Amino acid sequence: xxxxxxxxxxxxxxxxxxxxxxxxxxxxxxxIYCLSHGRVTIFQxxxxxxxIIACVYYTKRGFAFSVVLSFIYLFLIISFTRNSTVAIEVxxxxxxxxxxxxxxxxxxxxxxxxxxxxxxxxxDLQRKTELLEISNRELEAFSYSVSHDLRAPLRSIDGFSKxxxxxxxxxxxxxxxxxxxxxxxxxxxxxxxxxDMLMLSQVNRSEMRQKEVDLSALAKSIAxxxxxxxxxxxxxxxxxxxxxANGDEQLLNIMLHNLLENAWKFTGKHPxxxxxxxxxxxxxxxxxxxxxxxxxxxMKYADKLFGAFQRLHTTEExxxxxxxxxxxxxxxxxxxxxxxAQGEVExxxxxxxxxx
Amino acid sequence: MQKHFLVLVExxxxxxxxxxxxLKNNNIxxxxxxxxxxxxxxxxxxxxxxxxxxNLDEQPAVVLLDIKLPKVDGMEVLKRLRANEQTxxxxxxxxxxxxxxxxxxxxxxxxxxxxxxxPVTLEEFSEAVRNLGLYWLLLNEPSPQPVLR
Numbered sequence: 001x002x003x004x005x006x007x008x009x010x011x012x013x014x015x016x017x018x019x020x021x022x023x024x025x026x027x028x029x030x031x032i033y034c035l036s037h038g039r040v041t042i043f044q045x046x047x048x049x050x051x052i053i054a055c056v057y058y059t060k061r062g063f064a065f066s067v068v069l070s071f072i073y074l075f076l077i078i079s080f081t082r083n084s085t086v087a088i089e090v091x092x093x094x095x096x097x098x099x100x101x102x103x104x105x106x107x108x109x110x111x112x113x114x115x116x117x118x119x120x121x122x123x124d125l126q127r128k129t130e131l132l133e134i135s136n137r138e139l140e141a142f143s144y145s146v147s148h149d150l151r152a153p154l155r156s157i158d159g160f161s162k163x164x165x166x167x168x169x170x171x172x173x174x175x176x177x178x179x180x181x182x183x184x185x186x187x188x189x190x191x192x193x194x195x196d197m198l199m200l201s202q203v204n205r206s207e208m209r210q211k212e213v214d215l216s217a218l219a220k221s222i223a224x225x226x227x228x229x230x231x232x233x234x235x236x237x238x239x240x241x242x243x244x245a246n247g248d249e250q251l252l253n254i255m256l257h258n259l260l261e262n263a264w265k266f267t268g269k270h271p272x273x274x275x276x277x278x279x280x281x282x283x284x285x286x287x288x289x290x291x292x293x294x295x296x297x298x299m300k301y302a303d304k305l306f307g308a309f310q311r312l313h314t315t316e317e318x319x320x321x322x323x324x325x326x327x328x329x330x331x332x333x334x335x336x337x338x339x340x341a342q343g344e345v346e347x348x349x350x351x352x353x354x355x356x
Numbered sequence: 357m358q359k360h361f362l363v364l365v366e367x368x369x370x371x372x373x374x375x376x377x378x379l380k381n382n383n384i385x386x387x388x389x390x391x392x393x394x395x396x397x398x399x400x401x402x403x404x405x406x407x408x409x410x411n412l413d414e415q416p417a418v419v420l421l422d423i424k425l426p427k428v429d430g431m432e433v434l435k436r437l438r439a440n441e442q443t444x445x446x447x448x449x450x451x452x453x454x455x456x457x458x459x460x461x462x463x464x465x466x467x468x469x470x471x472x473x474x475p476v477t478l479e480e481f482s483e484a485v486r487n488l489g490l491y492w493l494l495l496n497e498p499s500p501q502p503v504l505r
Contacts, residue, residue, distance in 0.1 A: 144456055148424055151453045154476050156370035162478035163377065184477070191476035206457075 016057045020050040024069055031073070032080050047073065051097055055104035059112065066101035070094045136205070143201040150194050158187040189321075196323035199254070200308060203330045208248045215243045215288065218253050219260060219277045226264045235264070235273040243279050243288065245355045247335045252355075255331040258324040259290040259351050265318055266349065267294030285354055293348040297341075305341055328353075360493050361387035363416040365397045365433065366451075367425050374478070375420070378485035386493055389416065394428025397421075398436060401443050415446050418492035421468070423452040423459060431462060438467040445499040447492060 027046040050069065054062035074094045078087045161183045169177060216239055223237040245252065260275065267273030276291045297305070297312050304310045308326035328351075332339040336356035343349035362379075366372050372390055379388065391397045399405035403412050419437075423430035430450065437443045449470040450463045463471050472488065475481045 144454070148453045151474075151476055152368060152371070155374065155453075155474060155481065156368075158476055159370070159374040159478040159481065163374075188477060202457075 016053055020054050020065075023047075023050040023053075024073075028073055028076055031077060036080065047093075047097060048100060051101045052104050055101050056108050059105055059108045062108075063101050063105040067098055070097045070101075073097075139201065140205060143198055146194060146198065151191065154187050154191055154194075158184050158191075161187070189315075193321045193323075196321045196327075200323055200327050200330065203251060203254065203327050203334070206248075206251065208251070208334065210246055210248060213245055213247055213249045213252050215245055215252065215256065216241055216277070218249075218256050219243075222253075222257050222260050223275070226260070233268070233273070234271065235267065235275065238274065238276040238278075240276075240278040243277070245286075245288070247355055251331045251334065255328050255353075256290075258328050262324060262351075263290055263292035263294065263349075265294075265320065266296070267292050268318070270294060287352050287354055289350055289352045291348065291350040296343040296345050296347050296349045298345055299343065302341055302343075306339065360417045361389065361414075362489070362493065363389045363391060363397075363400070363419045365391045365394075365419060365421045365425065365430065367392050367422065371422075371474070374481060375485055378478075378482040379489055381482065382486035382489060384486070384489040384493065386417075386489075393426040394430065394433050397425075397433045398428060401433075401437060401446075402440070412442060415443070417496070417498055418447045418449055418488070420449050420451045420488065423450060423454060423463075431466060434463070434466045434468055447496065447498060449488060449492065451488070 023046060027050070030046065047070075051066040054066050054069075056062070058065065071094065074090055077090045081087070161180045164172070165177060165180050172180070219237075219239045223239065227233075227235070227237075256277075260277070263275045264273075267275065270293070274293050277289070278291075279286060279288050281287065295313070295318070301312050304312065306325045306329040309322045310326075311320065311322040313320075329339055332353045332355065337354040339351065339353040341349060341351045364372065364375060366375065372392075376388065376390075389400070391400055395405075400407045400410065403410045421430045421434060425433070430452070434448055434450070437446060437448060444467075447469045448467075449472060450459075450468045451472050451474060452459070453474050455473045460471050470488075472484055475484060
């Protein structure tokens with residue numbers, strides 16, 4: 001996982017030590033040779049090399065080693081030359097060596113710590129990813145079980161309620177039949193809720209198949225479906241032609257369906273309705289929108305629109321489970337886009353979204 | 357002449373009753389064999405265990421198979437049916453609660469003839485059972501029994 005190994009962790013064995021010893025000996029030998037011939041030489045600077053290596057590879061111990069090296073160097077030169085000017089010059093040099101060694105050691109330690117932190121973070125991240133994968137698998141198993149097991153008893157409740165209504169209705173009075181009808185309505189609501197929850201989890205885990213999608217055509221066929229189901233409604237769909245986007249056709253279809261269904265639903269109490277699907281530009285970004293002139297909403301609840309199970313209307317006013325827009329948001333964010341809404345009570349709502 | 361009968365593999369008593377009721381109410385009066393788990397289904401189709409003396413020449417016109425079954429699940433039953441020369445042509449309809457994509461794909465890959473999700477409301481459930489009954493028992497022409505050497 002971690003290919004970026006800290007320098008200290010690279011196994012070089014004895015190599016740094018050998019390099020240090022050889023360069024140190026070379027520096028001392030050259031220095032002594034030059035000084036004995038009365039010349040100051042830049043080869044003395046060779047001494048920086050073992051010091052830096054020692055400090056980088058062995059940090060604190062390297063620093064101590066460098067200090068010792070420097071003083072051996074100082075001692076050897078002084079005892080060899082017995083010249084006070086040279087001795088002072090070498091002494092200054094030794095202090096510079098030690099100073100350099102200190103700075104290099106400090107930087108090395110800092111880097112080593114940063115690398116350790118980075119490694120710890122990477123490990124932590126790996127652990128979290130694993131946990132996330134496990135919980136994802138659990139969620140998958142959970143929703144699978146919901147799909148199978150939660151619907152089965154509902155079928156029994158609804159089925160036998162209907163069976164009583166069919167076979168024993170003469171033994172029940174009006175109220176008894178009414179109660180059974182309510183049981184059945186509740187069953188159907190719960191079935192719808194389960195369905196929507198499954199859809200929400202499916203939207204999250206389904207694999208994306210990217211391609212160019214004709215959004216206008218999708219919107220058109222969704223609109224036709226609504227009009228066919230409720231031909232008595234006076235509604236006009238205005239769909240801009242040839243709007244396309246890159247994305248997963250199935251997911252985008254679900255998203256458009258939910259947005260248009262919302263518009264269709266919340267214009268239902270008005271004598272006539274106009275629902276528009278179009279596209280506009282906002283600072284180079286393509287922004288798609290679905291606008292209606294229906295019940296609208298109060299902008300102060302705008303942040304609640306996209307939360308799962310959040311509803312701004314009672315079920316008596318408008319039916320629904322409160323999951324539709326949550327699904328829209330997941331689909332948009334899976335496409336790397338954003339969704340937001342604008343509205344005013346009784347003046348309609350507009351839902352904008354981007355797809356990257 | 358083959359007898360046109362139906363096999364229902366289902367473990368939930370409620371679903372069995374609702375299915376039988378739907379068949380009866382829709383005037384589908386063919387014989388129905390109910391098997392309550394995967395092991396019983398395999399015993400039935402291969403004439404083993406308590407179905408050891410069953411006549412294997414008589415095969416159902418259709419099998420309505422649930423996926424989630426005790427002991428051996430529906431997919432395994434389907435796999436075993438398709439792997440056997442004598443049973444591989446029996447029409448199998450998966451009738452289940454799930455419409456998970458992987459179940460549907462898996463079902464078709466194992467060779468089911470149809471995949472139907474049980475609706476929650478009785479009207480829709482009854483309609484689904486009626487359609488299945490009419491189609492597989494009346495309209496569909498089953499393959500003749502394979503002649504075994």
